Amino acid sequence: xxxxxxxxxxxxxxxxxxxxxxxxxxxxxxxxxxxxxxxxxxxxxxxxxxxxxxxxxxxxxxxxxxxxxxxxxxxxxxxxxxxxxxxxxxxxxxxxxxxxxxxxxxxxxxxxxxxxxxxxxxxxxxxxxxxxxxxxxxxxxxxxxxxxxxxxxxxxxxxxxxxxxxxxxxxxxxxxxxxxxxxxxxxxxxxxxxxxxxxxxxxx
Amino acid sequence: xxxxxxxxxxxxxxxxxxxxxxxxxxxxxxxxxxxxxxxxxxxxxxxxxxxxxxxxxxxxxxxxxxxxxxxxxxxxxxxxxxxxxxxxxxxxxxxxxxxxxxxxxxxxxxxxxxxxxxxxxxxxxxxxxxxxxxxxxxxxxxxxxxxxxxxxxxxxxxxxxxxxxxxxxxxxxxxxxxxxxxxxxxxxxxxxxxxxxxxxxxxxxxxxxxxxxxxxxxxxxxxxxxxxxxxxxxxxxxxxxxxxxxxxxxxxxxxxxxxxxxxxxxxxxxxxxxxxxxxxxxxxxxxxxxxxxxxxxxxxxxxxxxxxxxxxxxxxxxxxxxxxxxxxxxxxxxxxxxxxxxxxxxxxxxxxxxxxxxxxxxxxxxxxxxxxxxxxxxxxxxxxxxxxxxxxxxxxxxxxxxxxxxxxxxxxxxxxxxxx
Ligand code: SF4
Ligand code: SF4
Numbered sequence: 001x002x003x004x005x006x007x008x009x010x011x012x013x014x015x016x017x018x019x020x021x022x023x024x025x026x027x028x029x030x031x032x033x034x035x036x037x038x039x040x041x042x043x044x045x046x047x048x049x050x051x052x053x054x055x056x057x058x059x060x061x062x063x064x065x066x067x068x069x070x071x072x073x074x075x076x077x078x079x080x081x082x083x084x085x086x087x088x089x090x091x092x093x094x095x096x097x098x099x100x101x102x103x104x105x106x107x108x109x110x111x112x113x114x115x116x117x118x119x120x121x122x123x124x125x126x127x128x129x130x131x132x133x134x135x136x137x138x139x140x141x142x143x144x145x146x147x148x149x150x151x152x153x154x155x156x157x158x159x160x161x162x163x164x165x166x167x168x169x170x171x172x173x174x175x176x177x178x179x180x181x182x183x184x185x186x187x188x189x190x191x192x193x194x195x196x197x198x199x200x201x202x203x204x
Numbered sequence: 205x206x207x208x209x210x211x212x213x214x215x216x217x218x219x220x221x222x223x224x225x226x227x228x229x230x231x232x233x234x235x236x237x238x239x240x241x242x243x244x245x246x247x248x249x250x251x252x253x254x255x256x257x258x259x260x261x262x263x264x265x266x267x268x269x270x271x272x273x274x275x276x277x278x279x280x281x282x283x284x285x286x287x288x289x290x291x292x293x294x295x296x297x298x299x300x301x302x303x304x305x306x307x308x309x310x311x312x313x314x315x316x317x318x319x320x321x322x323x324x325x326x327x328x329x330x331x332x333x334x335x336x337x338x339x340x341x342x343x344x345x346x347x348x349x350x351x352x353x354x355x356x357x358x359x360x361x362x363x364x365x366x367x368x369x370x371x372x373x374x375x376x377x378x379x380x381x382x383x384x385x386x387x388x389x390x391x392x393x394x395x396x397x398x399x400x401x402x403x404x405x406x407x408x409x410x411x412x413x414x415x416x417x418x419x420x421x422x423x424x425x426x427x428x429x430x431x432x433x434x435x436x437x438x439x440x441x442x443x444x445x446x447x448x449x450x451x452x453x454x455x456x457x458x459x460x461x462x463x464x465x466x467x468x469x470x471x472x473x474x475x476x477x478x479x480x481x482x483x484x485x486x487x488x489x490x491x492x493x494x495x496x497x498x499x500x501x502x503x504x505x506x507x508x509x510x511x512x513x514x515x516x517x518x519x520x521x522x523x524x525x526x527x528x529x530x531x532x533x534x535x536x537x538x539x540x541x542x543x544x545x546x547x548x549x550x551x552x553x554x555x556x557x558x559x560x561x562x563x564x565x566x567x568x569x570x571x572x573x574x575x576x577x578x579x580x581x582x583x584x585x586x587x588x589x590x591x592x593x594x595x596x597x598x599x600x601x602x603x604x605x606x607x608x609x610x611x612x613x614x615x616x617x618x619x620x621x622x623x624x
Contacts, residue, residue, distance in 0.1 A: 008553075011552045011553065012548060012549075012552050016548065018263070019261045021264075022261045022264065040261075040264050041264060042264045043265050045266070
């Protein structure tokens with residue numbers, strides 16, 4: 001037979017222990033009566049202290065450039081625009097001259113406009129997965145709160161551009177993978193494509 | 205030098221002594237009203253902080269920390285926020301009653317403070333019918349709650365209000381009956397008299413006092429609608445119960461009434477059963493030393509504040525080193541400790557179902573309170589060991605019997621025809 005009120009007292013004991021565990025003196029008290037206790041506080045006081053995110057933590061995509069900002073890897077193929085589930089990528093391009101021939105920088109076509117609406121992006125990383133050129137990657141910055149919906153939360157090409165160095169810095173292992181893949185690709189295509197770097201107007 | 209125990213009484217008397225004879229009675233009334241009117245909101249504001257801090261710690265959180273050191277200014281910012289919020293009155297509501305209800309809730313809560321014996325001779329009015337006054341005034345609150353629920357023209361509000369009235373009426377009965385024992389033993393209705401009667405031993409240390417204390421405290425918790433008896437404002441069922449349609453300062457008034465009543469319940473439990481402002485004669489310098497150590501060790505306070513605080517406590521301890529801990533510190537300390545129990549309940553127990561709630565009042569607390577009167581009679585009529593033993597065994601047996609009788613019938617194992 002259970003004795004009346006024992007469950008009630010047990011419940012009170014649990015909360016009291018949790019209460020005491022959040023204070024240093026409380027932990028001393030608990031240990032003094034023989035109850036093992038660890039720091040009970042789990043809150044991270046956000047603006048003062050930050051959580052250590054894992055390397056794979058992702059929030060918002062950015063465009064990778066190699067050496068100079070005009071040397072971006074994106075060729076404006078628009079695959080990501082089509083695949084993005086909430087359709088928050090908006091690309092105008094590839095850039096063309098007056099005759100309608102594609103303009104190239106560093107041997108690649110490039111987008112005129114590349115906007116991503118952060119307020120809509122759901123951090124799914126599908127754009128990164130579908131990009132055949134490893135031109136878009138996920139960033140781990142997340143403090144973008146702003147009262148200006150369209151001025152500050154729609155990122156244009158200039159804001160999205162970040163260097164491959166930066167990518168290597170925030171996600172070393174992922175960057176190494178991408179670099180290896182790009183190097184393998186280049187090794188395959190490099191020998192025949194050597195003279196094709198300076199002028200190449202025949203791809204309308 | 206005035207004693208620390210009578211510090212406030214002495215200060216008030218000195219201030220009143222400066223006035224002419226004709227003014228003195230009026231000034232005395234004004235002073236009492238003024239002190240209560242100033243203290244009540246301050247107590248309430250810091251009770252909210254106390255509750256939020258404790259409940260947060262019970263949930264592995266910090267609670268408010270951002271406004272001021274240790275979140276100490278949080279109540280002020282909350283009050284300011286409440287003041288500047290829009291006051292919405294729903295369409296079709298009874299505007300007048302909607303306005304009156306929260307005021308009617310706060311007034312009795314503050315009126316209760318008039319008879320709380322905060323310390324030796326520190327009571328605003330020592331009514332000779334104090335106990336009666338307590339119950340008469342505190343039951344006005346249910347009118348306010350029903351008025352507010354009704355005037356809001358909202359189904360959740362009315363439901364909450366109806367639950368509240370049912371609950372208040374039910375729990376008032378065991379609440380009053382549990383105090384009858386005290387009247388029998390002390391032969392007085394004055395709160396000062398009751399506290400003074402506990403000079404030798406606190407009533408909670410007697411068998412009938414222990415049962416009475418539990419009954420009174422539980423009914424009190426139920427009467428002020430606090431968890432686990434917060435049916436009238438069950439947020440998971442009724443949005444917010446009777447104050448669903450209240451916002452801004454009117455909502456703050458409801459909140460204030462609730463906290464003040466909760467404080468009053470704790471204070472009265474202390475006065476009736478836990479010895480009021482009586483306490484063991486611990487020398488004051490011990491407490492002052494502890495305070496000095498705490499303020500010196502409070503790492504987050506600015507250094508000058510810590511220094512001054514430690515110095516002031518140490519100085520006070522030195523000045524009044526010959527005295528025991530003053531009565532008002534005992535009373536407030538016990539009351540806040542009991543309020544901690546209230547918060548502790550809230551952090552621990554889930555809400556009771558409506559039928560369990562009523563069952564607890566009518567089927568357990570009420571019979572127990574009645575038996576308790578008999579137990580108190582036995583205790584006071586018989587010589588010491590016999591009376592105590594008799595009343596204790598009477599209470600234990602009846603509590604056990606009540607639990608047995610209330611045990612829900614074990615239904616036969618149900619078999620479903622169409623199952624498997
Ligand atoms: S992460 Fe997902 S939602 Fe965001 S831009 Fe890429 S595909 Fe669109
Ligand atoms: S980011 Fe990749 S998928 Fe998107 S347009 Fe540029 S190259 Fe194509």
